[in-house]
Amino acid sequence: MRTVQVAEAKAKFSALLAAVEAGEEISITRHGKIVARIVPDTPRMAADVFRSCWEDTDVDLEAPADMLPEPTPDWD
Incomplete structure (x- = not known):
């Protein structure tokens, strides 16, 4: 990373860009x-930002299987 003083940045703004x-x-x-x-x-994308977090690890990123719905109580 290059470091420049404010005065130099003003004078060479186009070159810096x-x-x-x-x-x-x-x-x-x-x-x-x-x-x-x-x-x-x-x-x-958010996935790009966090990609390094899971590329080099053994993290399981597979979604769990859907669970069956639980029975609801009878409200008679």
Whole structure:
């Protein structure tokens, strides 16, 4: 991740956006502290976000079989 000062970000904003479009993440700093990040806008689904949680584990993601309905009491 590249880090740039606010003044440089103002002067080279178009070039920074081109770098972000190419996949780079850029941090913008003021007085040495990060105040913002420019990241690529990649649409993601929730499944993509959590995919790493279940890809490398032995988690069983199969849905359980439907249960038979329970009898209801007679309300005579």
